[in-house]
Amino acid sequence: MSKDTKNNHVMPVYSRYDVVLESGHGSWAVDVKGREYIDFVSGIAVNCLGHSAPALVKTITEQAQKLIHVSNLYWTEPQIELADRLAEYSGLDQVFFSNSGTESNETALKIARRYGKARGGDEKCQIICMKESFHGRSMGALSVTGQEKYRAPFRPLIGEIYDAEFNNLESVKALINKNTCAVILEPVQGESGIVPAEKDFLEGLRKLCDEFDALLIFDEVQCGMGRSGKLFAYQQLGVMPDVATTAKALGGGFPIGATMASDKAAEFFVPGDHGCTFGGNPLACACGNTILDEYFNNGVLDNVNEMSAYLFEKLNGLKDKYDEILEIRGMGLLIGVQMAEGKKAPLISKAIENGLLLAGAGHETVRFLPPLNVTADVIDEALNRFEKSLNEIR
Ligand SMILES: Cc1ncc(COP(=O)(O)O)c(C=O)c1O
Numbered sequence: 001m002s003k004d005t006k007n008n009h010v011m012p013v014y015s016r017y018d019v020v021l022e023s024g025h026g027s028w029a030v031d032v033k034g035r036e037y038i039d040f041v042s043g044i045a046v047n048c049l050g051h052s053a054p055a056l057v058k059t060i061t062e063q064a065q066k067l068i069h070v071s072n073l074y075w076t077e078p079q080i081e082l083a084d085r086l087a088e089y090s091g092l093d094q095v096f097f098s099n100s101g102t103e104s105n106e107t108a109l110k111i112a113r114r115y116g117k118a119r120g121g122d123e124k125c126q127i128i129c130m131k132e133s134f135h136g137r138s139m140g141a142l143s144v145t146g147q148e149k150y151r152a153p154f155r156p157l158i159g160e161i162y163d164a165e166f167n168n169l170e171s172v173k174a175l176i177n178k179n180t181c182a183v184i185l186e187p188v189q190g191e192s193g194i195v196p197a198e199k200d201f202l203e204g205l206r207k208l209c210d211e212f213d214a215l216l217i218f219d220e221v222q223c224g225m226g227r228s229g230k231l232f233a234y235q236q237l238g239v240m241p242d243v244a245t246t247a248k249a250l251g252g253g254f255p256i257g258a259t260m261a262s263d264k265a266a267e268f269f270v271p272g273d274h275g276c277t278f279g280g281n282p283l284a285c286a287c288g289n290t291i292l293d294e295y296f297n298n299g300v301l302d303n304v305n306e307m308s309a310y311l312f313e314k315l316n317g318l319k320d321k322y323d324e325i326l327e328i329r330g331m332g333l334l335i336g337v338q339m340a341e342g343k344k345a346p347l348i349s350k351a352i353e354n355g356l357l358l359a360g361a362g363h364e365t366v367r368f369l370p371p372l373n374v375t376a377d378v379i380d381e382a383l384n385r386f387e388k389s390l391n392e393i394r
Contacts (some may be wrong), residue, residue, distance in 0.1 A: 014341040018250030024051025027378045037209040038369045038382045041359045048249035048373035050126035051205030063286035078285035101221030101247035104257035108243045109140045116181025118268040128183045130166040180213040187233040190222035193365035194336025202239035215242040225249035229305045229332035252291045256284035337366040350389040
């Protein structure tokens, strides 16, 4: 069997860097040639405890020896425990488990359509999303992703979707009406370049949704699960949603998604309306419980806040020094470095050569997504490699 990166049978829907990773430990990833990289991509905001975190390896090993999967025809204790904990920490009431961010958003959209139909009949089906958003690749999640480059190849999309401008309440006011069943947005837009929502904007949305009996849905797939410095970014911004979605870091690398809803939002979501064969299996939920233990009992959330301040300060120092860096923005350890036109791609490639993995985002943004338990000395070394790369692309 070939292990050739150029000539193989993997469907070519991704543009990949020519790196074959084989192992990892903490903030470090190692390729098949034995080269070590500081991994500040973290599997795109997934590996919150870094690679091969001992606590997660222990949980996976022990749980796999007991029970991996049973379907949702039966109960398992890890699922009940994780749902109870997510409800408690999110301030919402009910949790539906799936396997990915896309599915968690798809669930949220179905909750919204179900709610709308019950509260206002077939016409109450309109959903407002934001330009520059990203919510996933299924036809539903794609339809509320406000970026033409993703939508165009797959039109026609699901109907009754309206695009507002992020951080522009007037644009939402112009669209919302009695037939709106939901407004969906990321509290920090991730894929389009790490843009946090303004508190006033979210407060305004909360009021509008209440006024028009529409559900406020926060997609916390990227910005949630501790990356913002609180478990959910909306807790930093002080506005409660009716529905919140999460995935990525929830399993620390093991696939799991969750949709959390208030009793009011999920009132009409009844047996038969939704399901997911793998969703909430005991192995995935055991991972989720371990991640929450590490966050709250082993200081990971505190570390996010400490390391965030440190990394922002250092990156702002580089911004003062290099004209190529236009802005540093974000929240917690979800940080976007806005580069000058044409600099993002060469910088990321150069950083790989210098042993640092960074992810791109829209509009010339370079994303820093270190593991949430990253240490100051790893940040220092990453920034040395980053600055070297910056100098080499000038
Ligand atoms: C905000 C947001 N929502 C949804 C998704 C889709 O998640 P997944 O790739 O797990 O389906 C992503 C993925 O990057 C995301 O960043």
